[in-house]
Amino acid sequence: MNTTTTPITEEDTSRTLRIDHGILHYHEVGHGPPLVMLHGSGPGATGWANFGENLAAFAPHFRCLVLDLPGFGRSYAPPTNLVLHGAEAVSAFVDGLGLDAFSLLGNSLGGKFAAQVAAARPDQVRRLATIGGVGLPLFSPLPSEGISRLVDFVENPTREQLIAWMRSMVFDPATLTEELIERRWAAATEPEALASIRQIYSREKLSFLRDVMLDNNNEFVTLREIQAPTLVTWGRDDRVTPLDGMIPAMRLIRDCEVHIFPNCGHWSMIERKDEFERVVIEFLTRDESETTP
Structure with missing residues (x-):
């Protein structure tokens, strides 16, 4: 539910931070304890694309810091696969802003990076x-349907392939409005965006991704x-990172609780x-x- 009256716009919240590897772009809005928000991967993914519509609800409670990960949006392009350097970039981001304590909210690949930062910085991360x-994933096929459709788009970046991938991201196809599709299509087909996503997803990199996921x-x-x-x-009907992936996290994280959204795919913050x-x-x-001792 929106709790603010002043519109939050993409440009008004736009900020940049220079770190050793280049410029990180992010959005900042709100007041309160810092909340670092990390988007997932995929064609046209950015911090704003993932969380822009949620900021009106979060901004009254937090200083929202919505990062474009390297290789996405207006942040610098990493020289090698982002999967290997994402957590390092997030750490450089919070250090560059001088954050002593903060919480993390991460979607998909951003969730993986958030977990890595939380593990490495237990004295700074308040909540995750x-x-x-x-x-x-313990039982589901690798790669998942969503990853396979993403690779199909990377190999053949047509509007039809993008829509097929986007349909695998949601439970209800009606979620995919023409406006959302057109916005993603415009962002996904920018040359720099295509070059960056090809560093992560392609036919030849599927075995690398499988090895990363199975690096127990x-x-x-x-x-x-x-x-x-x-x-x-988790979305109960997630076809990108299927639901059984949460079982090890639920068991191994010391103080962990789980919420499953019914009739929901990979984009619960949208759907x-x-x-x-x-x-x-x-x-x-x-x-x-109230936390567990």
Whole structure:
């Protein structure tokens, strides 16, 4: 539910921060404890594309810092695969802003990076919330349907392939308005955006992605080292990072709770917007005395 009256716009909230590797672009709005918001991957993905519509609900509670990960939006393009450097970039971002304590909200690949930062910085990360992305799929095929359709678009970037991928991201195709499709199409077909996404997803890189996802030792160690109270959320009908991926996270994270959105795919912040905002804000603002000792 929107709780502000002043419109929050993409350009008015736009900020930049220079780090050693280049310029990081982000959006900043709101007042309160810092909340770093990390988007997922995919054609046309940016911080604003993932979370722009949620900021009116979050801004009254948090200083929202919505980062464009390297290789996406207006941030610098990394020299090699983002998967290997995303958590490092997030750490450089919070250091560059001088944040002593902050919470993290990450979607999909952004959730994986958020978990890595939380594990590495237990004294700074107050709370962690994720939307898919963490854990390890135990029973589902690899690659998933959503990843396969994403690769189809990367190999043949047509509007039809983009729509096929976007349909795999949601439970209800009616969620995909013409405006949303056109906005993603415009962003996804920019030459720099295509070059960046090809560093992560392509036919030849599928085996690399599978190895990363099945690197049990690193993933399990990361989950066990997270000390912050954690909320793992998932769409029950997620066809990108299927629901069984949450089982290791639920078991291994010390203080973890789970919320599953019914009739929802990979984009719960879009498809189940009001419920997503209510559940995540309640968790992130919960009194510290209520956490498990």
